[in-house]
Amino acid sequence: MKSFVISSRLSCMIISALCALLFFISHAHGQTDPLPSWNDGPAKQAIIQFVQDTTDQASPKFVPPEARIATFDQDGTLWVEHPIYTQVMYCLERVPAVVKAKPELKNVEPFKTVLSGNREAMAKLSMKNLEKILAATLTGMTVDEFNAEVKKWIETARDQRWKRPYTALVYQPMLEVLSYLRANGYKTYIVTGGGQDFVRVYSEHVYGIPPEQVVGTAGGTKYGYAKDGKPFLTKEPKLLLNDDNTGKPEGIHLMIGRRPYAAFGNSTGDRQMLESTKAGDGARLSMIVLHDDAKREYAYGPAQGLPATKVGAFTQALYDEAKKQGWTVISMKNDWKVIFPFENK
C-alpha cells in the first residue's frame, strides 16, 4: 500500500509538471488572435472581454467550468436563413417523394402547389398550409428513416445563390466564436426555432456541436416494435416544444437546466433568450447579429431602416432593447472581415 501511495504522489508531481508545460505551450499559442475574421471593434472586444472575465480565477466574474454554457440560435445567427429557412427548403423538396408514396395527395392543396414548382405561388402559401407540408414531411416516419433522409439531402442539396451546400453557408466569424468559447471550457449549444431532429443530423459535423447539445422545436415520438421484435421510434405530429420566443428560455430550462452565460441570436424569436441570459448575475454576454450586408449576404431588419422581412425579422424595438439592456449588436458589414469559410480558400 505504501509503495502505491508514493508512486501515486510521484505521478501527481509528474502530471503537475506536465500540466504547467502544457499551459505554457497553450499560453504561448494564445497570443495568436482567436477571432481572426473579426474586425477590431466593440463586438470583438465584448467577446474577448467576456471570456477573459469568466475564465480568470482572480476575476470577481469568474465562472466555474461546469457552469460555462453558451447558446446560439441557428438560422440567421450561425448560417444563412434567406430567402427561406433551409429546413423549409428540405420540406418542400421532400413533397414529391411524399406524394409518390401517397398518390391521393397529388391534386390536394397545398401539395398540388408545391408540385407545380411555381415559386411565387409557393411563397404565398398560408401558415396553415405550410404546417400541413411540415407535418407530412417531418412526421410519420421512423427516427432512423428521417435521419437518413436528412443526411442524404443535406449532402446533395444546393443553395440557389451560391450554388453550394447549405452547410457551406455558415458564418466563419461565428465558427471562430464557437471554437474560442469551447477552448475556454464553454459547452456550446444550438437553441433553434428549427426542428431539433433536423439540426442534430449535421450539427456535430458542421459546428462541432453534438446532437445532445441541440435544443430545438421538438415533436413527440412513439415507441413500437418491428415484426422481428426490434424496437423503434416513430415521429409523431404532436408538438412538445415550440422553441421560439418564450419557448427558448423554456426549452433551455427543459433541456439544459441552467441559465446560459452567453447567448447569440438575430431576430425577435431570440429576444427572450437574450434577455433571460443577460438577467443573470455576474458576467453575461448577449449578442445579436444585424444583417446589414446586402452585397456579401443579405440586408434585412426592419431595424435601422433595413428592408422588412418575414424570415428572421429584427425590429427597431428589438434594436432599442438591445441598446438599453446592454446586448452587443454585431454588424455583419462592419464587424466581419469575411462571411463564409470558403472566402478564405
Next chain:
Amino acid sequence: MKSFVISSRLSCMIISALCALLFFISHAHGQTDPLPSWNDGPAKQAIIQFVQDTTDQASPKFVPPEARIATFDQDGTLWVEHPIYTQVMYCLERVPAVVKAKPELKNVEPFKTVLSGNREAMAKLSMKNLEKILAATLTGMTVDEFNAEVKKWIETARDQRWKRPYTALVYQPMLEVLSYLRANGYKTYIVTGGGQDFVRVYSEHVYGIPPEQVVGTAGGTKYGYAKDGKPFLTKEPKLLLNDDNTGKPEGIHLMIGRRPYAAFGNSTGDRQMLESTKAGDGARLSMIVLHDDAKREYAYGPAQGLPATKVGAFTQALYDEAKKQGWTVISMKNDWKVIFPFENK
C-alpha cells in the same frame, strides 16, 4: 509564419511525448481494480468487458468517444427507493408549508390526511390524490424558488431506517460504475421516472452528473416578468414528458438524440430503455439490479419469488426477458461487497 509552424510542430511532438507518458502512468494505475466494491462474477466481468471492447481502437466493437453514452435509472438503481420514493417524501413533507400558504386546503383531501401524519392512511392514498399532492408541491412556484426548497430539504431530511440524508443512500458499487465509465470517455446520464427538476438540484454533487445530463419526468414552464422587469420561469402543472416505460426511450431521443451504449435499471419502468439500448449495433450493455438483500437493503421482486411491491416492481416476466435478451442481472446480495459509501468509513 514559418517559425510558428516549426514551434507548432515542436509543441505537437512534446504533447505527444507527454500523452504517452500520461498513458503509461494511467495504465500503470489501471492495474488497480476500477470496481473494488464488486465481487468477482458475471456482472463485474460484463462491465469490464464492455469497457474494454468499446474503448480499444483495435476492437471491432470500438465506439468513438463522442458516441459513448450511458444511461442510469435513479430510484432503485443508483439509490434506495423503499419504502417510498424520496421525491414523494419531499412532496409529503412540503404539504404543511403549502397549506400554510393556502389555509383553505387544511380540511380538504388529500391534504387533510397528509397533515394528520397517519402513515397508514397516507399509504392508502389513491393515485389521483397523490397526483394532487405532487401538483401542489411541484408546480406553481418559480424555478428558482423550487430549486432553493429542494436544496434545503435534501440537505436536512433524513431517511427513517438509516437516519441519514437520502443522498447518503446511494449505491457505492454504482458510483464506481459511473466513475469507471466516465474515466473511459462515457457521458453518464440519469434517465429517471422521477422529476427532472428535482434530481437536477443534487445530481452533480451526489453522482457527478451535471443538470444537463439528467432526463426525467418534466412539466412545462411559463416565461414571465417580475415587477422590476426581470424575467423568470414558473413551473406549470402541464406534463411534457412522462419519463417512464416507453417514455424512457422517447425521453432519451428528445433530450440526448442518440441510442445509449449502456443502460442500467431495476424495474418494469426501465424495460423499454434496456431493450432499445440492447437492440443497437455492436457492443451494448443492459444491466438490471435485483433487490434481493433484505438484510443490507431491501428484498422485493416479485421476480425469483421475492416479495411483491408497488415501488420499483421487478416482475418474473422482466427477469425472463433479461435472460432472453442478454441483459445482465445484478444481484445486490451476491455481486456487491458493500451497498453504501458509509460502510467503507
